[in-house]
Amino acid sequence: MSLDVSKTGLLGEAHDVQHRTVALRRDLHRHPEIGLNLPHARDVVLAALSDLPLQVHLGRSTSSVVAVLDGGRPGPTVLLRGDMDALPLHEDTGLAFASTVPGAMHACGHDTHVAMLASAARILAGRRDELAGRVLFMFQPGEEGWHGARYMIDEGLLDRTGPAGRPEVAYALHISATLPAGEIHVRPGPLMAAADVIKVTVTGRGGHASAPHDALDPVPAAAAMVGALQTMITRRLDAHQPAVLTVAHIRAGTTNNIIPETAFLEGTLRSLSPQTRERAHEEIRRICTHTALAHGCTAEVEIEVGYPVTVNTGPAVSTLTDVCAALLGRDRVVTMPTPIMGAEDFSYVLEKVPGAMAFLGGCPPGTDPATAPPNHSNRVVFDEAAMATGVAVYAALALDALR
Incomplete structure (x- = not known):
């Protein structure tokens, strides 16, 4: 009492x-x-x-x-x-x-x-x-x-x-x-979510913007990852276990006529259960690695584990x-x-x-x-x-x- x-x-x-x-x-x-x-x-x-x-x-x-x-x-x-x-x-x-x-x-x-x-x-x-x-x-x-x-x-x-x-x-x-x-x-x-930081560096091969066939452009690979990660949230994670993934920072290139060698993505993952968090980590690594490969590039995926739920x-x-x-x-x-x-x-x-x-x-x-x-x-x-x-x-x- x-x-x-x-x-x-x-x-x-x-x-x-x-x-x-x-x-x-x-x-x-x-x-x-x-x-x-x-x-x-x-x-x-x-x-x-x-x-x-x-x-x-x-x-x-x-x-x-x-x-x-x-x-x-x-x-x-x-x-x-x-x-x-x-x-x-x-x-x-x-x-x-x-x-x-x-x-x-x-x-x-x-x-x-x-x-x-x-x-x-x-x-x-x-x-x-x-x-x-x-x-x-x-x-x-x-x-x-x-x-x-x-x-x-x-x-x-x-x-x-x-x-x-x-x-x-x-x-x-x-x-x-x-x-x-x-x-x-x-x-x-x-009451509040777990929070992790996602950092992905996509590496291709730089070149002249007028001849993308002579380079391996990391920018389309990075752009494809953004959409694929959102699809993952809705198709690979249990809808009854909420998660939010936001890519909030994208950086690539220096000017309009150069294909850069690398592109960088940074975002946050929020989740409400250890199981969803672990599954999302696995999917993020898989999607970014294989999306990069599909474009002839490679991806280095870093997940900084933050606060728990x-x-x-x-x-x-x-x-x-x-x-x-x-x-x-x-x-x-x-x-x-x-x-x-x-x-x-x-x-x-x-x-x-x-x-x-x-x-x-x-x-x-x-x-x-x-x-x-x-x-x-x-x-x-x-x-x-x-x-x-x-x-x-x-x-x-x-x-x-x-x-």
Whole structure:
């Protein structure tokens, strides 16, 4: 049975610290950092936590921060995560606190995640005596393709409080500019896709563009691969196991009258099951190799394995749904009908620990969620008022797990 969080006053406490949440978020937003080394974000987090009764551990290979809050009584460990890194993007929002770093922007809301988690740590520290167990706060760099969660796990994240203190449940929130502000969207099972990078180099024989018969043109071979790969998705993979393959980058040649020696394709594969992922890898290699041969060329196929599928466990989703319904009202908790094909490296944590990730609506006031600039847009804006909801949800999930 879940804690009756509706009577805990957590939303009120979240609004009481909203000024701290906003200030921290705006500091991070002005100073975005990319990748695994985020010294400013690390220092901002450390400053925000400095007056709280936490055991703080810094990453060795990255700028990660792990903070542990021990409760007043023995009990399990719950993990709460916030990612810290930004994207290589020029900001065009016009916000007063817009990025001051050329070519970098917090376009995915990770600045809000950090701020929400730090404020949740403050609220939970004030309720330390109510906790039977401990909270592990995971401030993670390198989510945007850098495998930051995997680095943290390899450095002992899950054993930070000893073998007996390994987390029993893990939660993460991800803000979305295209969902109504303050709503929580979640589903059991696959939530987000596995993501792999496909790189294909087609090699032929260069020559004069007026005499293609004297050359082996790699461009038609590369073009044929694009169509063949899409046909593979619909004809070789189970339609009940979704996959998306997009060729997003093609490069060949230098000018109009030279047949190049090579052509290059690059794209992404998204899948929702290990079986579909493995089958797609086999088909991609087969199709590209033999399509090249059919044109007299050769193909070198490289598949960079990325994040695994993000899988929410049913009990954790049920708990999150009940806690959020009690805290926010049942109408503000939405069960997603389908996964989304984006990828997320919280998947590494969920491979080790039962848990759930949920989306927090952050569409700005007066904006239609259907037309709002989405995450990863150079114009994306998030409703800062929604952060109070996220703070309260994080705190409520921990209190429920450690009641």
